[in-house]
Amino acid sequence: MFEPDLSMFSLVGKTALVTGANTGLGQGICVAFAQAGANVIGVARRSCAETAEKIAAFSGSFKEVIADLSDSGVIPHIVEEAEKAFGRVDILVNNAGIIKRCDAVDVTEEDWDAVIDLNERMVFFLSQTFAKKWIADGKGGKIINIASMLSYQGGIRVPAYTSSKSAVLGLTRALANEWASHNINVNAIAPGYMATNNTSNLRSDDQRSAEILGRIPAGRWGTPADVAGAAVFLASDAAAYVHGFTIAVDGGWLAR
């Protein structure tokens, strides 16, 4: 009887570091990676107890590192803790992100900087940190950035967020161009409208919620489990020749 060989999708023996691991899409990606066999390091500014519990339920391997990612000065601490736990990090997921809703004319410099620092600047410097190591040891690696529908569209009342997520799409291409020859795959996932803390304000606004739902061909908001397949694929050997691409996981939003 034919036995399917899915080993190209396996993450056994790999270590993945996921930012924003305590909740939402980051938590979903941590669980998916652990299910695919990876050791997972979850970075978050507060406890990842819920993520740890979900992974412990199937005896997966997880370690949390507490760090506030608004300042790139925390990077050496994160790397040290990660390597102490599992040795070499093979996969980086730049997931942590914030959104500030406000009319463009009212945006403060403080809010602008907070969004850009986490969603864009940190993505670059964490990626640079691991790419340096991967280029030095010649073994390559995987970077998965979390983009957005607002990598393609303007959005409403979220100008800093749109700027940052549009930058993530461009940065994904730029880094892939530089690092593909070093066996480093830089790709991104652009989630559609997902039911997480990020969209709680939108979902509690009856009018905006109905408008959004009415435009999603799949007819429902996405969930953290919906990004699992794309994340495991991009982190695995199956994606070895995929470089600089942003995969939409959006219930068909962009196809509309």
Ligand code: NAP
């Ligand atoms: P979320 O539940 O708000 O998750 C965001 C994560 O980032 C949380 O773990 C959050 O931690 C963490 N974070 C925020 N500021 C941080 C900081 N200074 N240091 C460390 N961690 C920090 O929303 P989500 O939807 O899962 O968002 C995950 C990613 O997907 C984000 O990049 C978001 O922009 C992107 N995205 C989401 C959607 C959507 O519809 N939900 C769509 C497209 C893209 P706390 O819990 O402590 O705040």
